[in-house]
Amino acid sequence: MSLYIGFDSSTQSLTAVVIEIGGHDRRIAFEQTLAFDETLPQYKTRHGVLTSDEGRTVVAPAAMWADALDRLMATLAASGLDLRDIRAISGAGQQHGSVYVSAQWKSGLARIDPERAFAPQVAGLLSRPVSPVWLDCSTTAECRSLTDALGGDVALARLTGSRAYERFTAAQIRKFASREPEAYAGTARIHLVSSFMASLLIGADAPLEPGDASGMNLMDLAARAWSRKALDATAPDLARRLPPIHDSWTVAGELAPYWHRRYGFNSAKVVTWTGDNPSSLIGLGLHEPGQLAISLGTSDTVFGPMATPDPDPDGAGHVFGSPAGGYMALTCFANGSLARERVRDAYRLDWNGFSAALRRTRAGNSGKLMLPWFVPEITPHVERAGVQRSNLDESDAAGNVRAVVEAQAMAMRIHSAWITERAKTIRATGGAATNDDLLQVIADVFDAEVVRLPTTNSAALGAALRAYHADRLASGHPIPWTEVVAGFTDPAPGPAIRPLRKNVAAYEALLPAYRTFERLNG
Numbered sequence: 001m002s003l004y005i006g007f008d009s010s011t012q013s014l015t016a017v018v019i020e021i022g023g024h025d026r027r028i029a030f031e032q033t034l035a036f037d038e039t040l041p042q043y044k045t046r047h048g049v050l051t052s053d054e055g056r057t058v059v060a061p062a063a064m065w066a067d068a069l070d071r072l073m074a075t076l077a078a079s080g081l082d083l084r085d086i087r088a089i090s091g092a093g094q095q096h097g098s099v100y101v102s103a104q105w106k107s108g109l110a111r112i113d114p115e116r117a118f119a120p121q122v123a124g125l126l127s128r129p130v131s132p133v134w135l136d137c138s139t140t141a142e143c144r145s146l147t148d149a150l151g152g153d154v155a156l157a158r159l160t161g162s163r164a165y166e167r168f169t170a171a172q173i174r175k176f177a178s179r180e181p182e183a184y185a186g187t188a189r190i191h192l193v194s195s196f197m198a199s200l201l202i203g204a205d206a207p208l209e210p211g212d213a214s215g216m217n218l219m220d221l222a223a224r225a226w227s228r229k230a231l232d233a234t235a236p237d238l239a240r241r242l243p244p245i246h247d248s249w250t251v252a253g254e255l256a257p258y259w260h261r262r263y264g265f266n267s268a269k270v271v272t273w274t275g276d277n278p279s280s281l282i283g284l285g286l287h288e289p290g291q292l293a294i295s296l297g298t299s300d301t302v303f304g305p306m307a308t309p310d311p312d313p314d315g316a317g318h319v320f321g322s323p324a325g326g327y328m329a330l331t332c333f334a335n336g337s338l339a340r341e342r343v344r345d346a347y348r349l350d351w352n353g354f355s356a357a358l359r360r361t362r363a364g365n366s367g368k369l370m371l372p373w374f375v376p377e378i379t380p381h382v383e384r385a386g387v388q389r390s391n392l393d394e395s396d397a398a399g400n401v402r403a404v405v406e407a408q409a410m411a412m413r414i415h416s417a418w419i420t421e422r423a424k425t426i427r428a429t430g431g432a433a434t435n436d437d438l439l440q441v442i443a444d445v446f447d448a449e450v451v452r453l454p455t456t457n458s459a460a461l462g463a464a465l466r467a468y469h470a471d472r473l474a475s476g477h478p479i480p481w482t483e484v485v486a487g488f489t490d491p492a493p494g495p496a497i498r499p500l501r502k503n504v505a506a507y508e509a510l511l512p513a514y515r516t517f518e519r520l521n522g
């Protein structure tokens, strides 16, 4: 039996999924999530982040992520799994977020003391205690400067896969370097969440890989290497502060002595971590262009594999490197579960009540529309939060529930047409993918069958599968991706959610009105 651990360090939680592989026997042996707000209240986060009063600056304490890793490793060690069977570990991080560490980082990491608490020792190695995360939208001015320096939106998207985005790491680094030059000067390394977490596991500086590095506006996407032009336009002397970019299947190192001494782990390979969406691509078993997935998490994302790196002609979506090689296309919506929760809470519902409201109302919502921009929106680009309603009374609880879900599904359909015009099947993942009524709206709006996999933790599963793939490669027995994912990414038994003819027709009729409403306000 061999065990492979996959982590997902996401916005609101850290998840571990362990897969067990023995010949043709394959199963998920362990799955657990640690929610930051509840388990680590001392960091005072709400939904995993610290948000400024005006809502545009959004950060998280990097020490909290280290603390969560330490606790989940302790849970894994006590779970009854045979630690001697763990062959490799990998992970996924929320994309774009950056961690700033001092010149003591490398030597300090190697000397982390198993007799003392982990997180405070890591905190002592940071040059900036908080990390800007993907919800931050405070860098519009920096985006403009970068765009100008790199020849405009289209040129920047051709070079890096995306036009300049507030949450992307280049704009965040530029803001930090210009507003806090001393702290920038004291920063020896800038990690992404993914490479920071991998570094903690190996007790040394871990590399990046093309999947997550392509969320920075700094990587030449075709060359899979840093773009000197983009680096120069971002901040002084940036090249030496960034980790190297290696292949996604690179073994970053071995599990550090801290983990052996503190919790009794044996040696295991640690494979370079990637971003959460690229990891989900693997965890959902997507390998052919034309396939499509929807992830319903803190953010909602629509993504799929892509053969060539052709940027979104509308400039809203992104092309990332795929951790399996090749590329992936993605469109991201900031108002995902946060917006659904805001509507649920505004009408004092629980998720059952939310679903009941969906069942009580009809597809098309009698023309009642909402633009659910509870926080500034990424797609379409909306700088200031503000919910808009059309034909919809705020006091109409069920109407508002249906309106938020329909708006999200219609926005996803419109803004993912550049990825694939017609997907017959959509793979759904993320926390809200357990809700059949919500998935029915997606099936009807896309006129596509929606399937689920046995776990909604596809980013963590993808990480465990990447660990398996890299372990086979490193031991001289490589296997193709179809064989890596076999038995883990087949749709869950039970009926798929099929589009209902009359609902499909209702949305075909409503889509133009929604599109106009969005254009006028976005």
Ligand code: XUL
Residues within 6 Å of the ligand: 010, 011, 093, 094, 095, 096, 134, 167, 215, 275, 276, 277, 299, 300, 301, 332
């Ligand atoms: C993708 C994005 C989000 C985060 C969420 O571009 O910003 O989906 O990766 O963790």
